[in-house]
Amino acid sequence: MKPFQWLAVVPCVLMLAGPVVHNHVYPLILGMPFPLGWISVWIVLLAIVMGIVYAIDPANRGDAR
Numbered sequence: 001m002k003p004f005q006w007l008a009v010v011p012c013v014l015m016l017a018g019p020v021v022h023n024h025v026y027p028l029i030l031g032m033p034f035p036l037g038w039i040s041v042w043i044v045l046l047a048i049v050m051g052i053v054y055a056i057d058p059a060n061r062g063d064a065r
Contacts, residue, residue, distance in 0.1 A: 004057070005057070007052065007053050008053050015039055018035070019035035019039065029041060
């Protein structure tokens with residue numbers, strides 16, 4: 001695995017770690033209880049990180065074969 005591909009692991013780990021560490025209704029995130037809000041925010045951030053990994057990966061460029 002290439003070093004920049006490890007960026008994809010970080011959001012996945014943080015997405016799962018948040019509700020375990022702080023499993024309470026308050027504080028609310030975007031009007032949702034903390035565990036649901038935490039996971040929702042990290043799903044969006046995961047999509048952004050995966051887009052960055054895709055853009056950095058040289059295998060996705062048209063000239064690389």
